Amino acid sequence: MSVQDAAGPGWEAELKLGFAFRGGRTILAERRHRGPLAVQRPFYPEGEVCHVYLLHPPGGVVGGDRLDIRATAGKESKALITTPAAGKFYRSEDLPARQTVNLTVGQSAVLEWLPQESIFYRGASVVSEVAVDLAEAARFIGWESFCLGRPASGEAFDRGRAVFRWSIRTSGRPLLIERFEVDDRVLKATWGLQGQPIGASLFAYPALPNGLDLVRAIAGDRPGFGATLVDGLLVCRALDSRIGPLRRLLVELWRAVRPNVIGREACLPRIWAT
Numbered sequence: 001m002s003v004q005d006a007a008g009p010g011w012e013a014e015l016k017l018g019f020a021f022r023g024g025r026t027i028l029a030e031r032r033h034r035g036p037l038a039v040q041r042p043f044y045p046e047g048e049v050c051h052v053y054l055l056h057p058p059g060g061v062v063g064g065d066r067l068d069i070r071a072t073a074g075k076e077s078k079a080l081i082t083t084p085a086a087g088k089f090y091r092s093e094d095l096p097a098r099q100t101v102n103l104t105v106g107q108s109a110v111l112e113w114l115p116q117e118s119i120f121y122r123g124a125s126v127v128s129e130v131a132v133d134l135a136e137a138a139r140f141i142g143w144e145s146f147c148l149g150r151p152a153s154g155e156a157f158d159r160g161r162a163v164f165r166w167s168i169r170t171s172g173r174p175l176l177i178e179r180f181e182v183d184d185r186v187l188k189a190t191w192g193l194q195g196q197p198i199g200a201s202l203f204a205y206p207a208l209p210n211g212l213d214l215v216r217a218i219a220g221d222r223p224g225f226g227a228t229l230v231d232g233l234l235v236c237r238a239l240d241s242r243i244g245p246l247r248r249l250l251v252e253l254w255r256a257v258r259p260n261v262i263g264r265e266a267c268l269p270r271i272w273a274t
Contacts, residue, residue: 010064010097013037017070019050019077019109026050026077037067046267049078053271054115056087063092063125067099073109073138078262080112084271086147087115091123092160101130105138110262113142114254114269117200117243120148124160134170134205139262143250145200147243148187157197158184168203168233175205175233196224196239198246204257207234214256219249234261 015037018030025048031039036058043051054069061067073079089097105111113130120126134140144164148157161183168176186192193199204211212229215236219225224239236253240246255266 010062010066010095011035011058012066012068013056014068015039015054015070017052017081018072018074019079019111020074021048021077021109024048026073026079028052029074030072037069043270045270046264049080049110049264049267051080051082051269053269054081054083056083060088060090061097061099061126062090063095063097065097067097069099069101070104071102071111071113072104073106073111075106076108077106078110080114080269082269082271083115084274085116087118089118089120089124089126089162091121092125093123094125096125096127098127099129103130103132103140103142105132105134105140107135108137109135110139112140112262115144116272117145117147117198117247119150120146120157120160120162122149122155122157122159124157124162126161127163127165129165130167132166132168132203133172134168136171138170139206140168141202141204141254141258141261143200143202143254145243145246145250146198148182148193148197151197151241156184157187160184166201166203168205170205175231176203176235193239194224196241198240198243200238200246200250202234202236202250202253202257204234204261206232207257207261211257211260214260215253218252218256222249225249 013035016032020029227236
């Protein structure tokens with residue numbers, strides 16, 4: 001049985017968020033949850049933009065757990081979603097955990113999906129899916145970063161499997177559809193991750209050609225970095241052996257592209273400083 005098809009008992013958690021622009025700022029107009037998923041009260045460090053911190057109280061995901069996150073940014077709303085800490089996916093005993101994220105961005109709305117990294121412990125079996133649907137004139141910046149094993153503690157990801165799926169569409173037209181599956185073989189392969197257990201992707205839409213030049217200038221000749229621009233979607237990839245440098249690179253890239261993509265200077269969520 002494949003990691004995609006297997007199922008088993010575990011936590012089932014759902015979170016549904018809806019953002020609306022009212023009275024000159026974005027409010028969290030809808031907040032529903034079932035199971036161990038929740039959000040803190042909204043923060044407004046930059047005025048009309050609503051910052052929300054997504055919480056998973058159990059502190060980690062195990063085999064059989066299923067997390068379903070849905071967020072909708074209504075017309076002209078502006079929201080940023082992040083997490084207070086890294087997500088942890090523990091050994092799964094052959095039962096995959098599944099995390100599904102569906103993001104819908106309405107007409108002239110802005111949504112930023114900026115969770116902290118996911119750590120996959122030895123033996124974890126995980127399917128992670130992110131689907132982004134953009135209306136006309138919608139704007140989006142999102143990233144995903146992962147750490148396979150715990151390199152700082154000497155724990156290799158020599159058992160387990162992680163499946164990553166991303167799709168980004170605008171007005172129903174696909175900009176990006178990808179699937180990446182990693183295990184010990186892919187981690188070590190020269191055609192795979194080249195032995196680098198830590199990786200990240202950043203997506204931004206709509207981006208201009210100067211945005212591509214900007215991120216390439218920031219990365220310089222950094223090994224394991226690549227960036228491309230296709231149909232207005234900026235895609236950046238990076239690999240590393242340590243999470244700290246990669247996290248700092250993601251933030252630098254986000255700082256650089258945010259003014260051009262959503263028209264605002266970067267305002268770091270307070271939780272990142274704790």
